[in-house]
Amino acid sequence: MLTIGLITGWIALAAALALWLGPKAASTAPQAAPFLGGGTPETHAWQRYHFRPYTMALLFIAFEMEMMFMYPWAVVFVSEGIKALAEMGMFLAILSVGILYGWREGVFRWQ
Amino acid sequence: MTGLLVLAVLATLLAGTCFAVLLDRAQPALVAEFFRSRVETEAPDRLNRDLAPAWYLALAAIGLSVVPFAPGLALIDSPAGIVIWGSCEALIVVTVFLHGWAPNAPFPLIGAYRYAALALPVMLPSMFVLIAAALPAQSLSLIAIVDSQREIWNVIRQPLGLPLFLVVALALTLRGPMDYADGADIATGTSAEESGAARATWYLARAAMLVSVSALAATVFLGGPLGPLLPGPVWLWLKTAALMALTAWLGHHVARPPPGRMLTLLWIALLPLSFLHLAISGVLAL
């Protein structure tokens, strides 16, 4: 409970500070135009942005789940001994095959 | 005791932020920035734009709260301090993305998506390195990790840890080689449409984050409040200041590759290195 209270306290303090430090933003219409070095945009910037590394993000999810497994594994590692290291090694090796496959398929090439 | 620790965290954040600004030699520019007017863009997302620096500051404070200021004494004394820090890291990615999404302008949007694409893989070596440090301590609590360094610091028995974590620190504080959110080739990216107090507050939030991530690195790798003669908090401050100076130096002196190259390097070089680091740490901890 104390943890949640502290976290909420920090957030409230930071929000109050940011809102107090910053005056209201105000601009005339020519000042509000997006910066393009003197150029003009044709559309709004918000769009269905083509997020190129989406295939990499799938591989990232796999590693994220592996991280979830490693949190409790780290706590019992020393008591479990070499068997725990071998199990984690196998898990990482299987996922590393995923990295190799992804690298050959070009998921890390920003496209 | 809790009140004292809250004051300690606040004091560390304030003093550390001043120190970070001094490291960048940016104090006159920061003062000048607060006097300039604040610009608004066309149809922005006002709530996220105003609060993004606040979330960043809050995450820095929460991250610093799990760091023990004396052996056995931390503001958030959690058995899973590493997990709390990990959630702070992940939320930083969201915060920086919101900061770039809010202005509804092309360069901030590119900066936001680019940072999201690169900071996500950076989270992986970060967690591997922290978990490797948790192995000899048999606990995810930072207090236990500090206790496990009484004979020898983690930077010596797990040498790859601190360099890998410095890369993470650069990514979380948007500096140097990992500064994809605010890069010069996209006209300072997520800050491209900000001026005045908003720009200054974002910079201050990044400085506060530098304090937080350096304090965590000092705790996990350099033994935190452990040390002879001087009291615990003083050792923590000294080690944090040293790591802040090192991170700031790296930020100013290492080149930033284009995002595609950095993505490839992260996945095929840094991540396997962190696997190796975990394996070595595991064998040594047994």
Added chain:
Amino acid sequence: MTRLARIAASAPVPVFAAIGPGRQAETERLLARPGLRRADTARDAAILLVAGDLPEAAAPALARLHDQLPRPRVTLRWQGEGADETETALTGAWRELCAGGPDEEDRLPDAPTNAWRGVGPHGQGGEGMMGGTPYGRPMAMTGADIRDGLQLDRYSATLGPFAPMLPPGMVLDLTLQGDVICEAAVAEPPFAQPAEADAPALCAARLLRLLGLEKAARRVIGGRRPGALWITGAVPPGLGRIGGADLRARLAAWLADRPVTVPAFDLPALLAGAEWCEAMLILASLPPSELIRAARRDAAA
């Protein structure tokens, strides 16, 4: 002046440089001096430095740019004075701004660029899936991507003559999908620059700024070694290959103080399909004289 204003006045002067024909080398050298800082975005700058005589066609863009600087702001024209005089003028103008000095009004009228046309109350709706002009601009429409064929939105804009990451005067009609350039057409070639702009130190400094090494760029212009790590290693091999030499080779040659010549090339072919950072690095890695020639060829076509 109050004490805070005096501290603010001692900051490096944030200058946005609108560089005109023939003034690129001088302006880059001037802004590399300690005490002056080159702003990467108009929102970061307080002083607009107009170097040289800009052609009439660039006047509307200059007005748009001028209005984007946050207030208080001032414009300084640099016609033919020496660099020292201009530095003194810039520092003096910044000091006046910090003391609450003169401010400049907008040059353009305060009216939205487009009408809010559409069916709904925010200008949205109308024909098509995303029709209308909400808040004064249409929404981006879909188009096939050139790398993987996904039908996502295309963002089109004109990147103007004073973009800090482009050569001065170059106007590009860009269509982006995400941060990859799908189409790039040279609307206006860059302004003519003397051979001095091809100096190895200046060319290396341009690339170093894009690689995030601001201090190293200043040192290189000052004639010293860059003092940074992993410079050529950060550039991917094989990027921007023209006639056998890629970007890495050109950067290494410039850092070793050797001039670089490139054979003729096709500018839109170099840029199409390039990710934004790589495209800007490619543009900065071409010596200005060759780039101007290629852009003029493309603009005439």
